[in-house]
Amino acid sequence: MPGGSREAYQQLAPLLEQVAAQVPGSGPCVTYIGPGGSGNYVKMVHNGIEYGDMQLIGEAYDLLRGAVGLDAMAAAEVFASWNAGALQSFLVEITARILRVPDTSSSAASAPALVDQILDRSESKGTGLWTMTEALRRGVAVPTIAAALDGRFLSARKDERERASRVLRGPERLSGTGHASELAAAGASPGAAGAVAETGPDTAPERVAALASGSVRASASTSRSDASAERALIAAIEDALFCSKLCSYAQGLSLLHRASCEQGWSLDLGELARIWKGGCIIRAQLLERIEGAFRRDPSLPNLLLDADLAAEIGRRHESWRRVVGLAASLGVPAPALTASLSYYDTYRQAVLRSSQLVQAQRDCFGSHGYERLDDPGRRWHTRWLSGGDSAGVSS
Secondary structure (H helix, E strand, C coil): CCCCCHHHHHHHHHHHHHHCCEECCCEECCCCCCCCCHHHHHHHHHHHHHHHHHHHHHHHHHHHHHHHCCCHHHHHHHHHHHCCCCCCEHHHHHHHHHHCCECCCCCCCCCCEHHHHCCCCCCCCCHHHHHHHHHHHHCCCCHHHHHHHHHHHHHHCHHHHHHHHHHCCCCCCCCCCCCHHHHHHCCCCHHHHCCCECCCCCCHHHHHHHHHHCCCECCCCCCHHHHHHHHHHHHHHHHHHHHHHHHHHHHHHHHHHHHHHHHCCCCCHHHHHHHCCCCCCCCECHHHHHHHHHHHCCCCCCHHHCHHHHHHHHHHHHHHHHHHHHHHHHCCCCHHHHHHHHHHHHHCCCCCHHHHHHHHHHHHHHCCCEEECCEEEEEEEECCCCCCCEEEEEC
């Protein structure tokens, strides 16, 4: 992601284009980013999006384990099936492969998954924090990325979490067994993905692969209704992950849009999406649609305003909501999935009542003033605690 002198880039371009990742039909994954430090800035925000993406995948995995009741190997089959669809990406692909790796140091007859033996303290190199600092400085909301960073900070407090696990209460029903029926009870449509055949694979990985792909064949120990509910829950988690990943991209690209406007960089966000399609950690099929959104409207301030992507979320948001609600009811931590949904719901509100009240509170205790919906541009002050008289104070 080279920035700086355009003339210098043009001299190096033939070499850079040869060594860059190549995407068929798209070309080399390198381009001139912009003047000054814009290239490094774009790389920083790329990594911030990566933080959000990884946290979201981790939360989806936790739900597959804690809500659906799968083991790591069965969850691997779900991720593999997702990687064949709209969620196709490098991170989803390696997740499926990681979950299949056994702990070869185990002496057990059936080696447990290596991932289950890893100390649950996530580390970081700093780019997520830098992205957050820039977002705060520029007044851009990036709650999914913030939740991912907070998740790493909390994971580092392993000793405190172990202590808290003994004293803080939560839902007692979280036992590692499936809770697919609860999602169905909350309004999901278990049969939406297709009919359930009566015979088929008995092993968990094979059964879940069939569930995830929609070609479910229930074993003798799995009832038609249970298999259908489980399939619906897996599909709902897929929807929640898709929508939340889109929000993570939207937040990072919104920060880049703001920085570009303020710094005079003239960043081409469609071109950034194009070069991210190969050779980088966040490469994903979704970037094809993101590129298309910015080709249609290069000045788009937020990805969620694209009609095509807005319609896609519209088709999936009900499942997203049910998954977030189910996670809360089961005590499965899903901060990034939840933050993404809150971001989406906040962004789509024409009027925010909470912000109206905040402005009134600020004016009440600090005489900071406020604007009226019917008189924008003019500031008002009200004597909230002594009669409610209002007066315009400036324009």
